Amino acid sequence: MSLLQEFCSVFAVPGFIIPYLHFFVTAEEMQLVIILSKEPSHTEAIAARMGKEAAETAALLAGAYQRCIIDKENNAGTDYYIAGSFYNRLKKFCQFGNYHVLPRRIRKELDAWDFDEYVKRNNYFRQVLAHDPEYENCHNEWILLLAEAEAMIDAASAIRVLPCDCKMLADNCDHSREICLVLDEKRLSDRTGGRELSKEEAKQLIRRLDQEGLMHTGGPANWRESGPQVVCNCCTCCCYPFRAGQKFGTKGRWPKSRYLAVYHAERCVQCGLCVRRCGFEAFIFAEEQGEKVASITNQVAFIRERCWGCGLCANACPAHAIELIPVEQA
Structure with missing residues (x-):
């Protein structure tokens, strides 16, 4: 050999x-x-x-x-x-190496290969599909509202921002790449890489990423007792947890949704920001897409079953026509 x-x-x-x-x-x-x-x-x-x-x-x-x-x-x-x-x-090469010297065809093959490996190496999907969502040691546990992500940053023992390997590999959109925040000094090693941020710099970053249209995820679920570990800022087209969640039908359970949007059509000014920001097409232009949705009185329509509760719609709505409520109250 x-x-x-x-x-x-x-x-x-x-x-x-x-x-x-x-x-x-x-x-x-x-x-x-x-x-x-x-x-x-x-x-x-x-x-x-x-x-x-x-x-x-x-x-x-x-x-x-x-x-x-x-x-x-x-x-x-x-x-x-x-x-x-x-x-x-x-993972290391796509984050910090000269990854884009590779031909795009090869990078797309690497993304497909790596996504398959990611699914094989993590059993979250199997556990969730088996109706056992109370799993442990799972990354991206919760979909977070912006205020929750800021609270986790305030409680961080250290803050390091890294390029997202999912986004570097997939390269399916123009969103920012430096979006993963490590908030626990015990999760940092001598080869983690990235750059250190102050708490205020980190909050400014996630506010900008929120305006850009990226969702927030993080954990662990008991972070108030054990301390926060990570906050990621995700899209639906690149980030592996959401791609896998959509592929395997784990909506609401992993990454875990704890909120749902409520749409007040009577307040809506038809600006369409919610439509542009929703990666799950929970908000749509009903007439343009030919959707059959009951009780449509406005051009913007909300399909509640598609909502993952990320809050990007509510954060941008100028008329306050959208609010997020806890899932148990929905």
């Missing part, structure tokens, strides 16, 4: 990316991954296997670790390195 073949097997590289593999790893890093696939090793042992000086090996390991090509674990004060995977390398 050649070096390339063995590396692709160990690193779980999708076949279509092999002609472009040089954008992701060097030949030396490929050799390193193969060595580490056998067993975890420390710097001196790896240097001996590769025939290199310890200092040169340490530099190679540090770079490969930062690029998410290898991982490490500490045992009794010594760092042991292990082989990574293409799945994790892709």
Whole structure:
């Protein structure tokens, strides 16, 4: 078996990316991954296997670790390195690498491949589809109103903003890319990347993203007791949780909706902002789309069954014709 073949097997590289593999790893890093696939090793042992000086090996390991090509674990004060995977390398590369040098056709294939891997690696959908929405350790647990996201920022122990890997991979819209906020210092590592924000800077950012038309998600559900962890700012066309939720029919349960919109047609001034901002087509121009909706008296129509309770419509309505109410009161 050649070096390339063995590396692709160990690193779980999708076949279509092999002609472009040089954008992701060097030949030396490929050799390193193969060595580490056998067993975890420390710097001196790896240097001996590769025939290199310890200092040169340490530099190679540090770079490969930062690029998410290898991982490490500490045992009794010594760092042991292990082989990574293409799945994790892709996340890092699309966030912080020169990802757009790849042809768009290949980037679309990578998005489809990564979305399939994402679904395989997370069991939230299976649990929700089995009517067990009280799952644990799930990201993007709640769809948040803007005020709730701001409250989570106020309670944060640290704030780091990162590019969204979903949006970088999918690239289906013109929305902002630097949209993921990590709010818990325990979730930050020496290779998280991104940039630090003050609480006021973070709130200014999510207000701008809200105006831009991005929804807010975050968790955990008990964040007031345990502390907030993340706030993401999502669209329906790129972000994996919403794409998966729509694909698998987990609307309302994951990401969890806790509010529903109420439309007061008598107040509506027909500006159409709600129609443009709703990613789920809960608000539509009924006449233009030929929808059969009962009791339509205005051009704007609201189809309640499509609402996910994100609040983007209410935030922009100049006539206050839309309000959000808790699901249990709907």
